[in-house]
Amino acid sequence: MDFVVDYASFLAKTVTLVVAIVVVLVAIASMRGKGRRKTAGQLQVTRLNDFYKGLRERLEQSLLGKERLKALRKEQAKALKKEKKDKQQAEDKARVYVLDFDGDIKASATESMRHEITALLTLATEKDEVVLRLESGGGMVHSYGLASSQLARIRQAGIPLTICIDKVAASGGYMMACIGNRIISAPFAILGSIGVVAQLPNVNRLLKKHDxxxxxxTAGEYKRTLTVFGENTEKGREKFQQDLDITHDLFKNFVASYRPQLSIDEVATGEVWLGMAALDKRLVDELKTSDEYLAERARDADVFHLHYVQRKSLQERMGMAAAASADGLIAKWWGRLTQQRFW
Known part of the structure; x- marks a missing residue:
């Protein structure tokens, strides 16, 4: 038992020393970083045609015999040579630019998407296509308004925009989706929720109970309508509801302007529908997964996945490394003390 106590004491001192050194290094890096510009990000581009080709070749290698595989590779080499020759004589193939948007309540993914759109607009033409794989249950009005405005840049440039929804595009998510020239949904994806909601607790009576x-x-009649701690009035409630109705009308008009085929009053009730029912409501144009659609497009177009990555500063990287090291040391120490093992 004394050995365990001595070992724990030694390990605690070691962890303390390591953390202290890391704190000093982070502080030095932070001081050196003051006054510098924010570290620029990087645009990563992946050709998805190569990805799909690799999947097929790996399967062929596993299933086909050596002789059959050798003959197949020769046929593929001839076909590739002919394709390159034809490509030189004809116009270049169309390009498909694939973006991803995984939305939280603040639509934080807009920061990366705006740079991706700026980049592709420098090269994309009307014969190309942009595909957005969208997943979002909605969030703040102003945040999703900005995200939608970024997508509108693609439409304004005359470049076809296809929105693929595999799981959910509701509320602010559907505000983004409706901008697409075409909306493709998985059969059981959730769509709709064209509505506005706001809620907050009020503890005024509890405060009064405790004196x-x-x-x-306020300066301004409607600077505050409903509050958490103050006593709410019927006039404040009416104004708050009026603001919600105005926002809802703007939402409905926005959706209707991009999808005039909708019966907007029928679908703008705040309800949601699964993909199959959404097709009947004309909220989507086709039922298909994004994997199926992109695999089809890869047969006759060059498909590129764009992802803008924000580089982390030195102090951020050191902080993450320090946290990981401390967690590892603590887990190792605890495991030895308790003889626990993780498999």
């Missing part, structure tokens, strides 16, 4: 006063002072 606590809370004052709300």
């Amino acid at each position: 606590i006063d809370f004052e709300v002072l």
Whole structure:
């Protein structure tokens, strides 16, 4: 038992020393980084045709015999040579640019998407296509308004925009989806929720019960309508509801402007529908997964996946490394003390 205590004491001192060194290094890096510009990000481009080709070749290698595989490779080499020759004589193949948007309540993925769109607009033409794989249950109005405005840049440039939804595009997510020239949905994806919601608790009666006063002072009749701590009035509620109705009308008009085929009053009730029902409501144009659609496009177009990655500063990388090291040391120490093993 004394050995365990001595070992724990030694390990604790070691962890403390390592953390102290890391803190000093991070502080030095932070001081050196002051006044510098924010580290620029990097655009990563992956050709998905090569990815699909690799999947097929790996399967062929596993299933076909050596002789059959050798003959197949010769046929593929001849076909590739002919394709390159034909490509030189004809115009270049169309390009498909693939973007991903995984939305949270603040639509944080907009920061990367805006750079991806800026990049592709420098090269894309009307014969090309942009495919957005969209997943979002919605969030803040202004955040998803900006994300939608970024997608509108593609439409304004005259470049076909296809939105693929595999799981969910609701509320602000559907605000983005409706901008597409075409919306493709998986059969059981969730779509719709063309509505606006706001909710907040009010603890004014609880404060009064404990003889606590809370004052709300405003300059402007409607600077505050509903509050958490103050006493809400019927006039404030009416104004709050009026603001929600105005936002809802703007939402409905926005969707209707991009999808005039919708019966907007029928679908703008805040309800959601699965893909199969959404097709009947004309919320989507086709039922298909994004994998199926992109694999089809890869047969006759060059398909590129774009992903803008924000580089982390030195202090951020060191901080993450320090946290990982400390977690590892603590887990190792705890495992030895308790003889636990993770398989």
